[in-house]
Amino acid sequence: MRSTRIGLIAAAAALALGASACGSNSSDGGASGGSGGDSIKIGIKFDQPGLGLKKGDEYTGMDVDVAKYVAKELGYDADKIEWVQSPSAQRENLISTGQVKLIFATYSITDARKEKVSFAGPYFVAGQDLLVRADDSSITGPDTLDGKKLCSVTGSTSAQKVKDKVPGVNLQEFGTYSECVAALVSKGVDALTTDDTILAGYAAQEQYKGKLKVVGKPFSEERYGVGLKKGDTALCQKVTDAINKMISDGSWQKAVDDNLGPAGYKPPAGNPPTPDACA
Incomplete structure (x- = not known):
């Protein structure tokens, strides 16, 4: 009887541990599933009008629109996105620690940053x-x-x-x-x-x-990329494919016009961009 009782307790503990492991997805940016089943954590800026702006429970801007399009292609409806504020100085840490799966936050692709994270894109070229x-x-x-x-x-x-x-x-x-x-x-x-x-x-x-x-005299080229975990080439390719589709079906131009058009802004040369190959 004693051995039977011990066996039942051990089985129950193992079942509880397994359920806990299956229910947790915090280490992968809340994106363990897909097809709209689970949520996905996406980093954006909260204070950039026309790009990433939070007002109450509403999120607007070009980065937001591109993120929604890409998320949809990955299998996540808009209501499955959990938006995470991603200040410039915290972006690499948010990705490396799994607090977000993707970052769309005027994130310029640079060699120094590519040592810590991977990038899909670019999806826009600014100056x-x-x-x-x-x-x-x-x-x-x-x-x-x-x-x-x-x-x-x-x-x-x-x-x-x-x-x-x-x-x-x-x-x-x-x-x-x-x-x-x-x-x-x-x-x-x-x-x-x-x-x-x-x-x-x-x-x-x-x-x-x-x-x-x-002032109106751009003096650099800023290639906005989608930040993701370093070395995740499979996800990078999926995001790149989504960006290419967004550009080809006209959704990219609509996002630019809707969000930056009211400011009288005209995208500089290099837009729409050609996303880099994922490596």
């Missing part, structure tokens, strides 16, 4: 520019930033590019672009640098109309 106050005619490009206070976001590639180009610039790094914009309006800084897509989105916001302007 770095400057946002200044509308009444400021002294800043016309990076070469006029010497001695000026320039704001960018911690962990972004934009600030370092300008610092390398103009050693005399006074760099201010904040946690989010919205903080930089607020500092620019209040004259705490003289300019904000990042991708022209992001700057156009802020300049077009109702509260900033007539107060801010994009």
Whole structure:
């Protein structure tokens, strides 16, 4: 009787452990299944108008639309997406620790980043520019930033590019672009640098109309990729195939027009892009 009781207890414990393991998917970004069965965790920015913006329970922007399209091709309906805020400085960590499966967050593809994560795409090509106050005619490009206070976001590639180009610039790094914009309006800084897509989105916001302007002289090429776990070539290929389909069926152009068109933004040369082969 004693051995039978011990055997039943052991079997119950094993069953509970198995159920727990099957029910957990936190280590893979909440995407262990597919075909709409489970959820998928996708990282976006929460404070970038026209790209990735959270207002209440609503998420809008081009990054959001591209993410929804790709998720659908992977088997996840929109209501199966769990959006995760992904600040620039935290993106690699969110991917490597499995807190997200994919990141669509104006994530420029660079060699340094590819040492830590893999990229599908690009799905868009932007250019770095400057946002200044509308009444400021002294800043016309990076070469006029010497001695000026320039704001960018911690962990972004934009600030370092300008610092390398103009050693005399006074760099201010904040946690989010919205903080930089607020500092620019209040004259705490003289300019904000990042991708022209992001700057156009802020300049077009109702509260900033007539107060801010994009200089309009892009001085870099930023290839937006989809960040994913390093070495996951199977997922990379699926995402790349989805991006290609989105471009070919017209959904990509609609996402650009719907989200960036109202700011008067016109995509630069190189769009729509040709996604790289996954390796």
